[in-house]
Amino acid sequence: MANEFPQVVTIAGTDSGGGAGVMADLKTLQARHVFGQAVIVAVTAQNTLGVQDFMALPTKLIDEQFASLAADLKPRACKTGMLADAEHVHAVVENLKKVDFGPLIVDPVMIAKGGAALLAADAIQTVREELVPLATLVTPNLPEAVALTDRPIESTADMIEAAKLIQQLGAKNVMIKGGHGDNPELASDFVLLADGSHFWLSAPRIATKRTHGTGDTLSACIAAELAKGADLSIAIETGKAFVAAAIKATIQVGHGHGPLNHWV
Numbered sequence: 001m002a003n004e005f006p007q008v009v010t011i012a013g014t015d016s017g018g019g020a021g022v023m024a025d026l027k028t029l030q031a032r033h034v035f036g037q038a039v040i041v042a043v044t045a046q047n048t049l050g051v052q053d054f055m056a057l058p059t060k061l062i063d064e065q066f067a068s069l070a071a072d073l074k075p076r077a078c079k080t081g082m083l084a085d086a087e088h089v090h091a092v093v094e095n096l097k098k099v100d101f102g103p104l105i106v107d108p109v110m111i112a113k114g115g116a117a118l119l120a121a122d123a124i125q126t127v128r129e130e131l132v133p134l135a136t137l138v139t140p141n142l143p144e145a146v147a148l149t150d151r152p153i154e155s156t157a158d159m160i161e162a163a164k165l166i167q168q169l170g171a172k173n174v175m176i177k178g179g180h181g182d183n184p185e186l187a188s189d190f191v192l193l194a195d196g197s198h199f200w201l202s203a204p205r206i207a208t209k210r211t212h213g214t215g216d217t218l219s220a221c222i223a224a225e226l227a228k229g230a231d232l233s234i235a236i237e238t239g240k241a242f243v244a245a246a247i248k249a250t251i252q253v254g255h256g257h258g259p260l261n262h263w264v
C-alpha cells in the first residue's frame with residue numbers, strides 16, 4: 001500500500017507532564033503532518049520539575065505492541081527514545097529485527113534534564129552493541145556521546161572523533177548535538193553521514209529553561225521528514241530549524257523546565 005498516509009512510530013517512554021518522551025514525539029509528528037503511532041516502553045510520573053517515578057512495561061506487552069502495528073499499519077520511519085534498561089533495549093532490538101518500519105532514528109536517551117536516569121547504566125553497553133548497529137541515524141547529546149564512546153569530549157576535534165567512533169559501532173549516520181556545550185552564543189551540532197561527508201549545524205543559543213523535550217522533538221521531526229520522503233541531510237536541517245523555532249516560541253506551562261511550543 002505505497003499510497004498510505006505517511007506514518008511514524010515512536011518506541012519510547014511517556015511523560016505525564018506532556019513535554020517530553022512519547023508526548024513530545026506525537027505532538028511533533030502531528031505538527032509535521034504525519035500520522036503518529038507509539039510503542040510504549042515505560043511510563044513516567046513526570047512534570048516540568050522532574051521525573052518523580054517510572055516503571056517499564058512487561059516486555060511481553062512491548063512484543064504485542066510491535067505485533068499489533070506490524071499486522072496492520074505501515075510506519076515509514078521509526079525512532080527510539082527512553083528504553084529504561086538492558087532487558088527493554090534488547091526486547092526492542094529483537095522486535096525491530098522482525099519488522100520493517102523504515103529508517104530508524106536512535107535517540108540514546110540516558111539522563112533527563114532534571115537529573116533522573118532514564119536508562120540504567122549497565123544498559124549503555126546493550127545500546128552500543130545491539131541498538132546502534134540497527135540505526136540509520138543516532139542523535140546523542142554530548143554526555144550521551146561521551147557515554148557511548150567512553151571518551152571525554154572537550155573540543156570540536158573530540159566531537160568529530162566521537163562521531164567516527166559511533167559510526168564504527170555500526171550506525172550509518174551520526175549527529176552529535178552540541179546543546180550541552182559551553183559556547184554561550186551558538187549551539188553547534190556535528191553530522192557525519194554514511195559516505196563520510198560531514199557538516200556542522202549551528203543555531204544561536206537561546207537562554208531559556210524551556211528546553212524540556214528538545215531531543216525527542218528533534219528525532220521525531222527527522223523521522224517525520226524521512227517518512228515524507230526527504231533526504232536525510234534535509235530532514236536533519238528541518239529538525240534543527242523546527243526545534244529552534246519551538247524553543248523560541250515559548251509557552252508558559254509548569255514551574256520548571258518548560259516544554260517547547262510545537263505549534264510552529
Ligand code: PLP
Binds near residue numbers: 111113213216
Ligand atoms: N522523559 C522521557 C520519557 C523522555 O523520553 C525524555 C527524553 O529525552 C525526557 C524525559 C527528558 O527530557 P529532557 O531531558 O529534554 O527534559
